[in-house]
Amino acid sequence: MKNYWMSFCFALCLLPSGCITRLASTVAPGAELRALGKVFVVHFDPDKRYLNTIIADQLTLMGHPAATGERNEIPKDVDTLVTYKDNWQWDMANYMIRITIQFRNGRNETLLISGESYRTSLARRSPEVMIKETLTKMLDELEKKEPIPK
Secondary structure, X not given: OHHHHHHXXXXXXXHHHHHOEEEEEEEOOOOOOOOOXXXXXXXXXXXXXXXXXXXXXXXXXXXXXXXEEOHHHOOOOOXXXXXXXXXXXXXXXXXXXXXXXXXXXXXXXXXXXXXXEXXXXXXXXXXXXXXXXXXXXXXXXXXXXXXOOO
């Protein structure tokens, strides 16, 4: 009977860990962003799902036209460089557990703002949804600081 209760308590402690979500955005100290301007999304080399195209498409839908490509294809006149890192997990199926997106100054790659969406197995969403919610949070955070012209 004691083993039953110990197992039950252990399972009860693990239950909430399957539903964790976190959506965060942080503006870098001293970052100034008057407008996104010409945006370029850099493909994260290990990413075989080409999430860079989803990020660029979503930014375009949000009113900030973006191009995408490899690091060696960055245009000289880019204003905002977008980088990202995705993390995937296996739980009966492969799913994205975390996406981190960063806006950087196009000239010197100084960090302007970083956003992250983290969702464990039971709270999982498609990469498209996680990217959209992260970009929305980031742009909202920048709007709080100062309105961004489109």
